[in-house]
Amino acid sequence: MAEVKLYGWWSSPFTHRIEVALKLKGVEYEFISEDVRNKSPSLLKYNPVLKKIPVLVHNGKPICESLVILEYIDETWEVGPSLLPKDPYERAMVRFWAKLLDEKCFPAMRNAFLSIGEEQEKAKEESTELLKFLEGTLSGNKFFGGDTIGMVDIVANFISYWFIIVQELAGLQVLTKEKFPKLCEWMDEYLNSDIIRENLPHKDKLTAIYQARFLDAAAANAAVAGGGGSPK
The missing domain is CATH 3.40.30.10 (Glutaredoxin)
Structure with a gap:
């Protein structure tokens, strides 16, 4: 083996x-x-x-x-479901969306959580625009690749679970059912899949980690705003 x-x-x-x-x-x-x-x-x-x-x-x-x-x-490993489609064009599209999620969506959504003031507003606006693109790609499908979990769904995992936790902690209203109904339906489908649900990090433990990060970021931002310069 x-x-x-x-x-x-x-x-x-x-x-x-x-x-x-x-x-x-x-x-x-x-x-x-x-x-x-x-x-x-x-x-x-x-x-x-x-x-x-x-x-x-x-x-x-x-x-x-x-x-x-x-x-x-x-x-x-050819066993089990394919994570990427066989068609070259469709594979290219999967790579595009995966790259967008990592290089654009993740940084914007992280900054919406950890920043303040104008920087936070800018990050929230950028996150909202990117989520609109993702919402449009679902177009009635259960998952980004169709009826089964694929690579884009797996790469977008931070939206379905991690960001929802930090959004609650920060009191943000970026990803809501009113604004993004298709994305929220996708999150429900993804998180309720057996393999996903059974292997998610414990919510309370994860919340505690991000609560500490949020407090550290708030303290650092307060120090800078108070004229203390960049914290050591």
Whole structure:
């Protein structure tokens, strides 16, 4: 049997992507929990350039970056559902949306949570515009790829669970049923899928982590606003 190890962290949406893909494919793996503030020698050996999780190690060979790992899993294990379509154009579209989610949506939604004032308003506006594009791609489908969970759904996991938690903490009204009914229906379908539901991080523990981050960000913003400059 092939040796598969996943270096990650329980609360990371990027780690969760890989766990979901492996479970959808029925691939057995060993999960190695990493302290992201005190990274192990093994993680640094397997990912010496970026030095971050997740890292998938397959038969001693490391694969880094969650989007790359997802494609690797889909191409390596043909059992289970396909994460990407076979048609070249449709595959290109999946890559486009996955890249948009990581490079545009995630930073904007993170900034809407952690920033204040004009910067926060700008991040909220950017998040809203990007969510409109995502809403339009669903067009009556249960999932982004049709009737089954695919790569775009897995990459968008931070919207369905993580962002909803931080939105409540920050008192934001960015993603609501009134504004984005299709996205909210998609979230319900995604989160209620057996494999997804059974492997989500515990909500209370995740909320506690983001509550601490929110308080740290608020303190840092207050220090800057008070003329203290950038906090050390």
